[in-house]
Amino acid sequence: MKHNWIKHSLIYSFIILLISCEKDIVIELNDQPDQLVMYSFIYPDSALSLHFSKSQSILSVPSYKQVENARFRITINGENQGTYILPADTVWSSWKEFSFEKGDDVVVEAFEREGDTIRVESYIPLSIPILRKDTSTVNYNYSEGGLEQFLKTKITFEDPASQENFYQLHIIREGFGTIGEDAYYTRSIVDFEKEDPVFIQKDQSGSLLQGLDFQGLFSDELLNGNSYTINVNIPMDYLFFDYYEEKIKISIYLYHHTKDYYDYFRSTILSAGYDGFYNGLPIFDPVRIHNNIEGGLGLVSGMVFDVDSIVLYR
């Protein structure tokens, strides 16, 4: 059971008690020029996807504005790959012309014709291999009472000592089967228990005081360049077959992120989390979203992962 109700009910009972009200007000917001926005998540051996747009006034209803006559130039490991016209009619444009490898340095410059120019430097990190994976089934007493079964999984990897590292553990469940002659496929993201110290510091949390779920992100704060084994509990519900499934594949992805991606992801979780914590009651300061675009907004980052799987047959 989620316990945010405590905070909700506390806040709301008092607000009801105090008979509040709300009304529109006008505050002159500073006139901020629209800024160019760029996103790209660059994988090795994959095509480049690029988003390019402009920011808008906070009071406007659409989330962003398309840009006409925009171009971008890309440099990989110091080699200019040319300048290209960005289409204005798609959210994401795909560019199969380029290929990337782990460790590549990437520079992207984009500009609006007779307008602003933005620039970003990023890289594709080296993947961190999963050295070992062990699984066992365990029963846990859960706070709701009764027992809950988990697939206890241990993932071992080596944290490189020479640099700051940022990771994410991401688990995907896939189901395979057939319906008649047709292939049957399901895919879902596993919401696993994040009880390992890399995910949460017990001393200050309290199981009844729920913190934000950072979706498997963690840094090497506790790893210190050593080999580390993460304990992950996957609820057994994810291992049950549905009617058509013949095979289940649980894929455990260990992402090695850039700091920019890690910071951006965390800041969006914080922002959304605090927005939702008291059902939108703005008693927290708005969160500043991380940004690595010089002269603009957004995020361009390389992506890499290692993966290991558990396969179950009906």
Added chain:
Amino acid sequence: MPELENLRFKNILVVLFILLFQKQLSGQSVLYQQVSFDNNKGSTAYFLNSIEEQAKVVFSYSNMLCFEDDVELSRTSASIREVLNELFINCPSNFIVRGKKIIIRPYEGIPGKYVVRGYIRDANSKEALILANVYDEEKVLGTVSNNFGFYSITLPSGYLRLNCSYVGYEHKELFINLQSDTVINLDMQRDTEIKEIAVVQSKVPNRVKSTRTGTIDIPIEQIKNVPVFLGEVDVVKSIQLLPGIQSGGEGLSALYVRGGGPDQNMVLIDDVPVYNVGHLLGFFSIFNADAINHVSVVKGGFPARYGGRLSSVVDIRMYDGNTQDFKGLASVGILSSRIAAEGPLVKDKSSFSVSFRRTYLDIFSGLIQLNDNNKSRFYFYDFNSKFNFKLGERDRIYISSYLGKDQYDLQYNFQNVQVSPADASNVNQVVQTYDENDIGWRNEVISSRWNHIFGDKMFVNTIASFSNYRFNIGQRVNYQTDGVWGVVNQKYFSGIKDFTLKTDWDYFPGTNHYIKFGASITAHNFYPGIDVYLQENATEVPVDTTYGGQRLFRPEMRVYFEDDLNVTDNLRINIGGNFSNFQTESRYYWSAEPRISARYLINDRMSVKAAYSHMTQYMHLLRTATVAMPTDMWLPVSDEIKPMRATQSALGVEYEIGKGFSLSLEGYYKTFKDILAYKESTGYFDFTSDWRNKLTAGEGESRGIELLIHKKTGSLSGWFGYTYSKTTNQFDDLNNGNPFPADFDRTHDASLFLLYRFNKNVNLSSTWTFGTGNPITLPETKYYSPDLPTQENNNNNNYNQYISERNGYRMPNFHRLDLGINFEKEKSYGSRTWSFGMLNAYGRQNPFFLYFSDSELDSGEVKRSLKQFSLFPFPIPYARYTVRF
């Protein structure tokens, strides 16, 4: 940090200096009348004759008096006393005023000096009167009573007039012939008459009164008459009406003093710090005014005896209890009821004072939810008690306590369960079970104090105290496994627990010094978070697990010394130092904090004050949100997190308009170092890293000017306070390293409190407050936010908000009028009072917070706008009935 460049601030300082050199009126006693001479040379007789002509007085003296033919005065204009002192410098004499006659009587030999000491008390209840003035008007010597009503003054032998004055009490004067050390307990009669006192009766109280800047004593009677939300008398809300002090938000009980945060205030109940002063998310304060004797607020010019916080000390003293008669009070209001009782345990030897307040929202909600499946209840209570025992003329013991608690429960999943008792006598027994969640927080403060008087000049107060603040969340869930019922209990709590030993010594070596020194050691125990898990069922061994449970033991030691000394007749200074040391995991932090304040009397009514103080704070409050929450957690400094430090300079003038009627104007400049804030990449509910890593240190600066016109007596009393201030913070990790307005920076802040007594039975009170809107961070633009390739949940927000500047905007200005009226009537058993009032009398919609919201217009078009949320949007009445017996 920006330099001090505000022209207005500088101009105000200039005005202060102009006021400084104004010459004003003299006191009532003829000895203080100004006289002037054509030249400063002449005979003793010439000067006496001239004084007789100018002042219309007659001198009476014996032939023993030393007259000289050639006397040279240091100046041609001075008070009569000053002239007489110079004329008879070679034969020290006593000057006694009898109407228009001044008797000059030379001392025989060198006059001896003796000590007069005792307690200043309310004549009826024998309650201590704190900071009452005791003085010999003609000799211009005086002192003040300490926190226990004790005074000691050294005076020359002979005839003298010992005066005592205290706001709200009749002036007392004793004519005594002092020939030995003497104990005089001064029992003061409460001034029940409503009268205006037009002129200052004596200038001596001015001469002996505090050197401190930024210190305000609020009569408890005024606090009790401030109109407040739902009729709950609230000490903190009254303090918020003083200049330089803000609430942080409408209806809240937090204190933001001169740019400092709510954790920078030391709130003391009978010398013991309290860590959470709010009930009901801070909408009410924990102090029950029925138990309070004296409230003093220090926001600058800190004397050396105080330490541990950067911005203010709120020193609250509880009633000792009536040693003569039993007295009681019962009061019924909309939100809560209160009862209080006091009386002698052994008449003149020992007494008690107890008071209790409890809300009854839970009773109403229980009735409303009688048949509901979910039942919730909320209540809070306060219990104050104090016992004092007089062990002899020189020893007293006080034992005082405060217990307060907030509790919110929710009961749900009601179900009837069949149980089989162990003896199997009734196998069909059915019991009702329910699951339950609760949240609560509590303060417990207990202190034991021993007063001892060594000789006639040394007063010692030794304290052993315990202070405990705890926040808890709990959940109890019943469950069934294989037909067997069990229960799981989970609890989480955090808090701070202090044990303190402290000794304070007051030494009165003579009339020119008042020395205080002391030492303390505090064992702080911080509990950042403990989980307790207990599972029980009929067939298995109970599982009892505690995890987390880290206890941070942090000792803190302090030593202080201060002397309040008269440098000249007009210049009085308080100088001292506070030395402290705090132990962390593997480091010792220490601090040597100089404190100095000075007061120079321009004339009988006007004084100028200046102060400099350095403060250090070894603990801070980890805030959950922008408003006070029970989850806010007190944490110590660490090896990495340095203590917060502040320095403050202040300069001000004070003008005594009449007795109990003063005007003060004060400017201050304050800097903060190593203040803490969350990094922009984290927050309270980010439990992925250690709390130490979530914080970043920065600097701050606050400056301002404060005006206070305070009238404590008469049919019309109250105060007007105005503050102009600017507070900025600068953190390398926040706002791109640029300075930004502090969270509760308020440019203009004004409060008017008026209490008008129509007669003995009816009084009307009102408060009007105005403040510049609080700073707020608002996004100005938004931009595309994609689903990230590795996110677990869909992105509900398809845009990000762009913030260009932290606290770059302000909410709309705040103002509000509150009214209250009390009808009191004498009854055979005592008296009864009906209190009525109206909060927000003209229905101003003040902002509590702002937010953006989308709404659909009739045309189907979506409009996005900025909305304001108000807590008390229209007049809210209150009523309370109180009986005193």
